[in-house]
Amino acid sequence: MQVVHVDGLRDVDEHAYQRLIKGMDAFEKYHALAPAASLRYRLYPRLPGVKADGTTLTIQGDKVKLPVALGSDLRFTLPRDAQALDDNAQVSTNRKARSFAWHPDVRSPGLPANARRLGDLRLECEIDRAAKLFVGLKTPLYYVFDASVNLCTTLPGGFWTYYGDRAVFNVTLVHGNRREALFSRLMYGNPARLIQTHYDFFPVLTDRTYMLRIADSSWPDDTLVELDYMDDAAVADASATQTMQASQPSGTP
16 A cells, blocks of 8 residues: 655645756756856745745655755755656655745855856856746747757847845946946846746745846856845945934034
């Protein structure tokens, strides 16, 4: 008699282990985009009510069950396990479906805390394309197009979606003396562009979302993507206000 394990939640937030492994294969295939980088996956809570604390991650199948270490920042790495592949296992959280956005996290060492490297982000696109982590509406034409060309380099407009660590205020591409800030239409989960490119549907992480035209080869892989965050801007405004108040003569209204 087959034994069925029931862990409480029927509709859990999970992704197929096989797809995540395909993402890891893509990381190796396109590693030249970020030679010094390492790969982890990351969960982003979609709503303020989703609890990061207490979240667990498990490779779960009919015959295999393997715990996965999940960092306090909700980043994780996956082991390669042949039995889990044969078992068509899922990588499952203990949260309800759509609690998280799943995303590859490629990081080259030595970058400023508020910056990403464009080659790292291009590599994340290749991993996303292989693992199919974005679960928005995708028409049959999308899959035909995806099978025939590389969407990361030939997608109309060449845009791909990314998340900041926190709420994003501004995004600027920097290479040498060249600087270019993103237009607001490429930030905050602009619905038209999300629909156009078949990305994750609602709830969208609007405050963290920005889009880069990664297919633009005029920006080399070593380009820095500088992220100004909302809370940094608030601190800067408060500091400027305090400086102005301190510089005023005593008794000045």
